[in-house]
Amino acid sequence: MVEISSDVIRGYNDTMILYILQKAPSYGYEISKQIKQLSDGKYIIKETTLYSAFTRMEKNGYIESFTAAPEADGGGKRRTYYRITASGQQYYKEKCEEWNLTKEVVEHFISVEA
Amino acid sequence: MVEISSDVIRGYNDTMILYILQKAPSYGYEISKQIKQLSDGKYIIKETTLYSAFTRMEKNGYIESFTAAPEADGGGKRRTYYRITASGQQYYKEKCEEWNLTKEVVEHFISVEA
């Protein structure tokens, strides 16, 4: 079975996370579930990859964190939520453009159909 | 201007090289020129990246090296040529399949048009 290698996806985990945060603020576990779901179960992000992406992106100013209790139920443990910043939105846009370019380039070297 | 980042292309340099070697055996400088040309000048592989890819892929059995003088002119300096192996062809095929899958996954997270 063909699997997505980390080298391929490298650099696009951030983009996936930002895509989700663009819709609404979210937190680790929820984001990982959404990535799995949006990719039809084809890609499951590793926990350490996810959380280190948070740290990196917050340091770079692409996201901001805040803690809050789950909204659904009254109580529960407080979680660390993340929200995309204006800079993060700009970065996301650039990564999308980069992706379109990369796709175009790589496809010149691909000769086997799916 | 949008540029291809190394993280994105990471893991696909090998695929590009193998694509070229599938057509005919070749050597470093020639391959780098072909990559540039095939990508319409959009991607220029770094020398060190190229040569370290050769070393790695030969070690992995995807390519074989041999030295030969340039065919065109009679004499000249001998170069190190590379030829794809059966294992390399298989690997290339797998990378193409992986690419198709990866593309499908990533596109779910891209919302900005080219």
Place this chain on the structure above:
DNA sequence: AAAGATACTACGACAGACATAGTACGATAG
């Protein structure tokens, strides 16, 4: 009371890409 899902943090290792630098040969121009 135990198990499983949730929600993280810490630490270290790995590998591909890259910067920098250096060697050496051949062809061409001034």
Place this chain on the structure above:
DNA sequence: CTATCGTACTATGTCTGTCGTAGTATCTTT
């Protein structure tokens, strides 16, 4: 006849994102 440019590499070390492993702690369900 020599300086420069293009060709054709090799060596070494750094950086960064990903991942393996491990541990902590809460909440829910059985």
